[in-house]
Amino acid sequence: MEWISNSNILIVGLGLIGGSYARALKRLGYRISAIETRKESIAYALRTGMIDAGSDQPDPELIGSAEAVIFGLYPEAFKAWIREHQDKLKPGSMITDVTGVKRCIVYDIQEMLRPDVEFIASHPMAGREVYGVENSDDRIFRDANFIVTPTEKNSAAAVEWCKSLGRILGFRKISILSPEEHDEMIGFLSQLTHCIAVSLMTCSDNHHLVDYTGDSFRDLTRIARINEDMWSELFLLNKDALLTHMDLFLQEFGELRDMLAAEDAEGLKEKMRLSTERRAWFDM
Amino acid sequence: MEWISNSNILIVGLGLIGGSYARALKRLGYRISAIETRKESIAYALRTGMIDAGSDQPDPELIGSAEAVIFGLYPEAFKAWIREHQDKLKPGSMITDVTGVKRCIVYDIQEMLRPDVEFIASHPMAGREVYGVENSDDRIFRDANFIVTPTEKNSAAAVEWCKSLGRILGFRKISILSPEEHDEMIGFLSQLTHCIAVSLMTCSDNHHLVDYTGDSFRDLTRIARINEDMWSELFLLNKDALLTHMDLFLQEFGELRDMLAAEDAEGLKEKMRLSTERRAWFDM
Numbered sequence: 001m002e003w004i005s006n007s008n009i010l011i012v013g014l015g016l017i018g019g020s021y022a023r024a025l026k027r028l029g030y031r032i033s034a035i036e037t038r039k040e041s042i043a044y045a046l047r048t049g050m051i052d053a054g055s056d057q058p059d060p061e062l063i064g065s066a067e068a069v070i071f072g073l074y075p076e077a078f079k080a081w082i083r084e085h086q087d088k089l090k091p092g093s094m095i096t097d098v099t100g101v102k103r104c105i106v107y108d109i110q111e112m113l114r115p116d117v118e119f120i121a122s123h124p125m126a127g128r129e130v131y132g133v134e135n136s137d138d139r140i141f142r143d144a145n146f147i148v149t150p151t152e153k154n155s156a157a158a159v160e161w162c163k164s165l166g167r168i169l170g171f172r173k174i175s176i177l178s179p180e181e182h183d184e185m186i187g188f189l190s191q192l193t194h195c196i197a198v199s200l201m202t203c204s205d206n207h208h209l210v211d212y213t214g215d216s217f218r219d220l221t222r223i224a225r226i227n228e229d230m231w232s233e234l235f236l237l238n239k240d241a242l243l244t245h246m247d248l249f250l251q252e253f254g255e256l257r258d259m260l261a262a263e264d265a266e267g268l269k270e271k272m273r274l275s276t277e278r279r280a281w282f283d284m
Numbered sequence: 285m286e287w288i289s290n291s292n293i294l295i296v297g298l299g300l301i302g303g304s305y306a307r308a309l310k311r312l313g314y315r316i317s318a319i320e321t322r323k324e325s326i327a328y329a330l331r332t333g334m335i336d337a338g339s340d341q342p343d344p345e346l347i348g349s350a351e352a353v354i355f356g357l358y359p360e361a362f363k364a365w366i367r368e369h370q371d372k373l374k375p376g377s378m379i380t381d382v383t384g385v386k387r388c389i390v391y392d393i394q395e396m397l398r399p400d401v402e403f404i405a406s407h408p409m410a411g412r413e414v415y416g417v418e419n420s421d422d423r424i425f426r427d428a429n430f431i432v433t434p435t436e437k438n439s440a441a442a443v444e445w446c447k448s449l450g451r452i453l454g455f456r457k458i459s460i461l462s463p464e465e466h467d468e469m470i471g472f473l474s475q476l477t478h479c480i481a482v483s484l485m486t487c488s489d490n491h492h493l494v495d496y497t498g499d500s501f502r503d504l505t506r507i508a509r510i511n512e513d514m515w516s517e518l519f520l521l522n523k524d525a526l527l528t529h530m531d532l533f534l535q536e537f538g539e540l541r542d543m544l545a546a547e548d549a550e551g552l553k554e555k556m557r558l559s560t561e562r563r564a565w566f567d568m
Contacts, residue, residue: 125498145496167307175495189493189501196480196504201559203536204529209473210565211459212410214427216394216472219503220480224563227554232549239544245488246541250534252487256479257530260523265516272512273484279508281494 004164005095007031010066012081014041014054016128017098018072019136023052024169027138035060041133050133061089070132071097074233075105083231086117095119096162100186100230102179104260106236110153120158122166123147123182125190129225140169146171149179159208164281187241192249195242288448288457291315292377294350296365298338300412301382302356303420306334308453312421312422317346325417334417347372352449355381358517359389370401379403380446384470384514386463393439404442406450407431407466409474413509414486422454429454433463463472471525476533478515479526481508 009025011018014036023047026032032052035040042054055062058081063069067090071078073114078097089095095117099105106121113119126144128135146166150159166174177185201224209217235242259267293309295302298320306329310316317337320326339346342365347353351374355362362381373379379401381390397403402427410428412419430450434443440474443460447474461469485508493501519526543551 022370022554046525080462125496127498135547144405146500181305185493185496186435193484193504195352195537196484197500198555198559199533199537199540200477200480201562203532204472204553205476205562207565209469211457212409212431212469213473213566214411214428214509216481218566219506220477220564221563222503223500224559226556226560228553228560231556234550236547236549243541243545244344246537246544248482248487250537252484253351253479253530253534253537255532256483257527260519260530261527263520265520268516268519269308269512271482271486272510272515275482275508276510276512278485278489278491279505281491282497282505283509 004068004168006067008065008067009033010035010062010069010114011051011072012069013072013077014038014045014051014133015017015072015133016133016136017124018070018128019045019050019133019141020138020167021070021072021098021124022133023136024138024141026050026052028168031132034212035059035062036133043256045133050136058085058088060088061274064090066090066093068094068096068118070174071095071099073097073099075099075101075237076233078105079108079112082112086112086114089114089117091116093117094158094161096122096165098122098124100190100234101237102182105148106151106179110151113123118155118158120154120162121179122162123149123186124166124169124171126171127220131227141170141172141173147182148174150176151179151183183238183241187238191235191238191242192245194223194226197221197250198226200224224279241282288352288445288452290351292349292351293317294319294346294353295335295355295356296320296353297361297391298322298335299356299418300327300415300420301408301410302354303329304410304422304424305354305356305408305453306383306417307420308422308425310334310336312452316349319343319346319396324363334346334420342369342372344372348374350374350377352380353379355379355383355424357381357383358514358519359385360517361384362389362404363392363396370396370398371388373398373401375400377401378442378445380406380449382406382408384474384518385521386466390433390435390463394435400444402439404438404446405433405463406446407433407470408450408453408455408561409470410455413506415511424455426456429459431458431461431466433461433466435463467522467525471522472529473518473523476506476529478501479519479530480533481505482510502510509511 011034014034044049126140148162295318298318349524379499430448
């Protein structure tokens with residue numbers, strides 16, 4: 001049985017992902033506390049036994065007694081929290097996060113953080129189309145990837161600690177990427193796909209089409225139910241990488257469009273053969 | 285128990301969909317025969333008891349004894365078959381198809397068809413990413429829509445017959461649309477989504493990304509495994525409707541891109557709110 005040595009874990013930001021962390025870690029026997037400004041979330045988590053203690057304030061005792069702190073905040077809120085409250089952190093404590101973009105977070109936080117506390121960044125690539133602690137569910141980790149994004153400031157021990165965290169949370173696969181590699185990858189696999197789903201959904205007032213919808217349209221637009229505050233922030237913080245991917249996609253889609261307009265059957269087939277060949281890798 | 289009165293049904297073109305029809309109808313007790321140029325398909329279907337009789341040739345006896353004929357051919361092949369072999373059809377027989385585009389088929393076939401045979405067009409909106417009779421499976425009809433696309437040349441009896449066929453095949457919902465409405469709808473819900481999936485798959489040699497792929501990318505590209513002969517023909521035969529939808533999508537996606545480039549957070553959020561609101565209709 002794998003273990004992380006911090007028996008006292010604090011989760012700051014108890015939403016869908018923070019709550020799912022709490023559920024998984026509590027079941028493993030850790031003592032879990034949480035700080036979350038939404039009072040109802042703390043009340044819910046205490047009532048259902050997901051956490052042992054909680055507050056809607058940055059309680060110095062809760063913060064000061066945690067050996068590990070997991071941040072489930074949006075990127076800018078995360079930075080602001082560290083700026084204002086890092087003096088309350090326990091010396092020697094370990095910090096990680098769940099943020100979906102990395103370059104804009106990792107270097108800033110490591111730069112401003114006290115030298116006796118270590119921040120090792122990670123991204124649990126899991127989610128649902130609903131949010132809030134009430135919808136948290138650690139089964140979403142089972143088939144998901146957990147990415148650790150260390151910098152040269154991180155100790156080997158912190159990287160190992162963070163990989164262990166991903167494993168005990170139940171993730172299928174743990175990977176190491178640089179913050180730059182992470183943002184490039186996430187721009188393509190996650191952010192571009194969300195842009196496509198949103199555009200497909202907004203490009204027509206297709207209410208009357210619900211009756212005829214098959215699996216393909218439903219699958220492509222599942223992620224079009226989107227938390228606009230979180231995703232607009234994530235898009236803007238990864239603007240350069242996402243724009244590059246959007247432009248590549250526009251070019252490719254435009255080529256397919258022009259082939260259709262020119263009735264270039266051979267060109268269309270060639271694109272489809274390439275697509276089929278590449279997609280096959282994902283079913284192996 | 286609903287019924288169609290034709291006890292002797294011929295399927296011309298025994299692929300994934302034709303084969304799935306054969307399985308469903310055979311189980312209901314109909315006598316099923318099939319004509320399919322691929323010898324192995326006929327052999328497989330006979331060996332597994334999916335059909336009672338079959339031939340890789342346009343056998344006059346099989347054709348002449350069928351009270352209903354279901355065509356599982358590509359659009360151009362379907363038209364060619366009718367042109368060459370309609371003299372063999374039984375007087376009074378009923379014909380339908382499974383073709384994914386309608387305007388280009390329905391009027392031409394009805395125009396050239398013998399007056400003592402009726403063609404009522406339909407589209408089973410079901411499929412898989414694999415093909416061939418060996419992969420046929422009528423469970424794909426369970427959650428799917430069956431669209432009947434009559435013209436003013438069709439009798440009320442033929443429309444009812446075709447709706448009954450859809451019901452006994454096990455489709456969830458039977459609808460009536462004009463060929464024009466059908467092609468408009470299918471251009472958006474099915475063809476545009478396939479264009480998007482193909483473009484997403486071809487826009488980057490993303491082999492190394494397989495390891496990090498989450499549900500959203502897999503969902504968006506599932507249909508990127510595509511039968512290039514069939515889909516290029518369907519795209520070209522619905523060129524005007526599909527181009528209109530592709531251009532609308534390009535415009536919408538381009539707007540989102542420009543909002544990101546301009547760091548227009550409010551604009552991005554507005555698109556996401558609209559997308560979320562519209563997508564919610566599909567989960568009701």
